[in-house]
Amino acid sequence: MTEKEALFSYCLRLGDDALIHSYRLSEWCRNAPMLEEDLALTNFALDLTGRARALLTYAGEIEGKGRTEDDLAYRREERHYFNNLICELPKGDFATTIVRLLFTATQEHLFYSELTHSQDGTLAAIAAKTVKEAQYHMVHASDWVRRLGLGTEESHERLERAIDELCPYTGEMFETDKVVAVLQDKNIAVDNAAIRSNWKTYIEDILREVGVMVPGSQHMQTGGRKGIHTEYMGHILTEMQYLQRTYPDATW
Template identity: 55%
Template sequence: MTKQEALFSYCLRLGDNSLILGHRLSEWSSKAPIIEEDLALTNMALDLIGRSVAILKYAAEVEGKGHTEDDLAYRRPERKFYNNLLVEQPNGDFAVTIVRQFFNSTFEYLLYEELMKSKDETLAGIAAKTIKEIKYHLRHATDWMLRLGDGTPESHLRAQKALNDMWMFTDELFEMNEVDEILIKEGITVDLNMLKANWSKKINEVILESTLTVPTSTFMQTGSRQGIHSEYLGYIIAEMQYLQRAYPNAKW
């Protein structure tokens, strides 16, 4: 694998994580529990989709085959998507959405803080932009973890169930392959193992303060680095790509 191929693949991973989570959050539009949350979740969806546009545009540039960010979003089959399994999981109840966001935003905060120092200027620039937004996302998710965990018996129960259900998707966030190896050597990305201890520490603090329990299960799901996904991604792609598949190059 060349450096260029590795960078392309890495940009797809970053871009797909933003795109798919952005799509998931946008599903809350008009049906969040309260109007403030309708605004919050869709605002965050917008940040994430905006970030994916920037990253996929760069991915297309690195690939050098004349594709655009739209080609990459709307014409790629499911097996060529490299987002983490966590972000494609269905919204579930509000607790599931918050726990998914909390795990992911804590991870993104640590990752993008490192990417700001990347030797790749474009990625460093996007990271500097996006870290400001991630701070808001993380604060939002953390506030809700505390309120749900330390709220009513019902919200506590649901938050704990969501933690337990989402837990098996957390190890994969830190999984690395040849792409990471090549880019770490180039100073473009960071060794994800180095983020893990800090991630665990941060989420443990919030979970304990929320009066919830950190799951102990060691069974973990994996697959997305090879493009193998849970059943849910296919449905997202089908909905997202329908128009461009049915009417190629349609514009409006």
């Protein structure tokens, strides 16, 4: 694998994480429990869309075949998307959305802080912008986890259920493979495994605060980085790609 191929994959992975999670967050538009939270979640969706645009545009440039951000976002087959599975799981209830945001934003805050030191100038610049957004998402999600965990019996129960459901999908965020190894050699990529313990500490501290059992080590789901998805991915793409598939090259 050449450095160029690895970098292309790396950008697609990070771009797809943002694109697909953004899609899930945007499903809260006009559905959130209150107007202010509706705005917050859709704001986050827009943050992630912005990140996806930057990363997919850059991926297209690296590939050098003239593919634009739109080509990459809307014209790929399911097996050519490389997001972590946690991003594509159904939006679920509010607790599920908040726990997913807590898990991913905490990882992203650690990850993009490291990526600001990347030898790749474009990735470092994207990371510098992203790290602030991820930090805010993390704080927002953390506060909601506290409110749900210390709220009513039902909110506590829903929080616990969401944590149990999503925990098996957190292992993927710290996986490493050839793509990462090739780029780590050049000081371009982040050492995914190295940020895991900080992530775990942060999550465990919050969960302990609200009296939720921290799930022990367990079997972790995997496949996203290889393009192997859950049953939900196809449904997302059906809706997301509809316009470009029906009216190719449509413009405003």
